[in-house]
Amino acid sequence: EADIYQTPRYLVIGTGKKITLECSQTMGHDKMYWYQQDPGMELHLIHYSYGVNSTEKGDLSSESTVSRIRTEHFPLTLESARPSHTSQYLCASSEWGGSGELFFGEGSRLTVL
Amino acid sequence: AQSVTQPDIHITVSEGASLELRCNYSYGATPYLFWYVQSPGQGLQLLLKYFSGDTLVQGIKGFEAEFKRSQSSFNLRKPSVHWSDAAEYFCAVGALDNTDKLIFGTGTRLQVFP
Numbered sequence: 001e002a003d004i005y006q007t008p009r010y011l012v013i014g015t016g017k018k019i020t021l022e023c024s025q026t027m028g029h030d031k032m033y034w035y036q037q038d039p040g041m042e043l044h045l046i047h048y049s050y051g052v053n054s055t056e057k058g059d060l061s062s063e064s065t066v067s068r069i070r071t072e073h074f075p076l077t078l079e080s081a082r083p084s085h086t087s088q089y090l091c092a093s094s095e096w097g098g099s100g101e102l103f104f105g106e107g108s109r110l111t112v113l
Numbered sequence: 114a115q116s117v118t119q120p121d122i123h124i125t126v127s128e129g130a131s132l133e134l135r136c137n138y139s140y141g142a143t144p145y146l147f148w149y150v151q152s153p154g155q156g157l158q159l160l161l162k163y164f165s166g167d168t169l170v171q172g173i174k175g176f177e178a179e180f181k182r183s184q185s186s187f188n189l190r191k192p193s194v195h196w197s198d199a200a201e202y203f204c205a206v207g208a209l210d211n212t213d214k215l216i217f218g219t220g221t222r223l224q225v226f227p
Contacts, residue, residue, distance in 0.1 A: 004156075006156075033214075035217075040122065040219060040220075041219055042117070042203075042216075042217040042218055042219045042220070043157075043203065043215075043217040045214060045215075048214065058214075059214075059216075090156060090157070092156075092157075100145050100147070100162065100164070100207050101147075101159050101162065102157070102159075102215060104149075104156035104157040104158070105156050106154070106155055106156045107154075107155075107156055
């Protein structure tokens, strides 16, 4: 069973607020990812990291930012949330030289009013 | 560019019936192919994957998938569906560059009637 955790699971906030979505994994994986998922749409990669102090933007442009100060932790931040940021955010991890399998957290569903 | 197409947005089957979910990909080389399942309110769980070798791949929960290069397809099958199989199913393709970045399809929602 995967050991990757996301908090909060659900968040409803007002426009303009700063929010941070937390993601932690206990598997020692170097690679971590953030995907954005909207109903009826494919998952879009918005950020990824290959290790500590490594962060890259994904294929879908996002106003969010990420940091990777510790191997196990990969938080995503929105400085000023807007209704267009309403979505589900999925965190995932994988290991170098592994099978290519991504291990996913349960997701954080964000609603911005 | 890589892409994944899942032509069926929503499928409904009766419990005990057979199932086939379609997936077509676009990729220049031999791809890594995956099927993931997502239950309501949950993250994605890997069902099976194809890298090379035998084109018929067995996965968890009684699922299998067949890689057909000539058709650029990787369809998911199960001979007898259980009510607990109701979920969203995602096909994905990955690059052979050790990045583990995946391109996902839009998903197929499976509904199972008793």
